[in-house]
Amino acid sequence: MKKSEPRPGGKPATKPDINAGAAREAVDDARLLLASRLRLRHLNCFVAIAQERTLARAAARLHLSQPAVSKTLVELEAWAGARLVERGRNGAALTAQGEHFLRYALDATRAVEASAAALARHDAHAAPALRLGALPTVATALLPSALLRFKAQRPHVGVKIQTDSNSELLRALKGGDLDLMVGRMAEPAMMQGVSFEYLYTESLLVVVRAGHPLALESAEPSLDAVLAFPLVIAGERTAPRxxxxxxxETHGLAVPEGAIETQSASVARLIVARSDAVWIVPQRVAQSDIDTGLLVRIGVPAPRGVEPIGILRRSTVALSEATGALAQQLRECAQEA
Structure with a gap:
């Protein structure tokens, strides 16, 4: 057998890696085969499951039977070679592989929706409403100023605001139901595919109405004196709470029984303004009422610098020009406050 001739540099020619080439061809063939089988209905079904968090609600949304939705999900998982959704009594939760796939499924379904809207839209310059999520405390503190400035620049762009718990807003953001969110960071597993941009750090205040007995005292009231009055606090499973x-706990106490618990800043504000109740509240929520004299801060030491707040967005999706403009107004208002 004739040996291969050495190359001009004196080194023998290397043989091509036939096995590596065959492996690449096999992967390419599998990808092409999967692309030929994957349909928009598979993506729509998966996105609906991720957003609705139960197969039954996803089926109702898609006007399909639950077995049909389950069959579609089984097909996807068979092609992926991994479980994408964990089914249980509490609903359907995405696995890590499911979270990864959701990013691409959302991009594809949103692109189709945008294409359909472009074909059907009579006014080519009409802009879809922005979908903004915010914590209740942020909604009353930061959003009004930012939205007024944004609307002054873009009066024809609508904004849909959703207020909810941080975990629910984060699920909506990752599921493609929100374009932008103002809230807190979550545990690393929940932050997959989401970026966080710091805006400010929240602190808590103890406030009462103007003319309240505690506000009329010249000396700083004790915590025992404060607890002699009805207490208004944030609801359970929230960061302010x-x-x-x-x-x-740092004062060796528990939350007093009989406290009024609410996530509504407007309800809490009215209760405090009309009674001798004491409100433990994030500073930015109460600041405008303090500035106008409706509420008065009392000098009881309260937690300071406890709550980083920021802008959250899907890291794989570029912001539209309008959404970017709204984000900029949020940044500027946060800095000025």
Whole structure:
């Protein structure tokens, strides 16, 4: 057998890696085969499951039977060679592989929706409404100023605001139901595919109405004196509530029984303004009422610098020009406050 001739540099010619080439061809063939089988209905079904978090609600949304949705999901998982959704009594939760696939499924379905809208739209310059999520405390503190400035620049762009818990807003953001969110960071597993841009750090205050007995005292009231009055605090499983409970624990106390618990800043504000109730509240929520004299801050030490707030967005999706403009107004208002 004739040996291969050495190359001009004196080194023998290397033989091509036939096995590596065959492996690449096999992968390419599998990808092409999967692309030929994958249909928009598969993507729509998966996105609906991710957003609705139960197969039954996803089926109702798609006007399909639950077995049909389950069959479509089984097909996807068979092609992926991995479980994409964990089914249980509490609903359907995406696995890590499911979270990864959701990013691409959302991009594809949104592109189709945008193409359909472009074909059907009579006014080519009409802009879809922006979908903004915000924590209740942020909605009353930061959003009004930012939205007024944004509307002054873009009066024809609508904004749909959703207020909810941080975990629910984050699910909506990752599921493609929100374009932007103002809230807190979550545990690393929940932040997959989401970026966080710091805006400010929240603190808590203890406030009462103007003319309240505690506000008329010249000396700083004790915590016992404060607890002699009805207390208004944030609801359970919220960050302000967690820090309030920690505040009491540092003084060897528990949250008093009979406290009024609410996530509504407007309800809390009216209760405090019309009674002798004491409100433990994030500073930015109460600041405008303090500035106008409706509420008065009392000098009881409360947790400071406890709550980083920021802009959250899907890291794989570029912001539209209008959404970017709204984000800029949020940044500027946060800095000025």
């Amino acid at each position: 967690h820090h309030t409970e920690a505040f009491f």
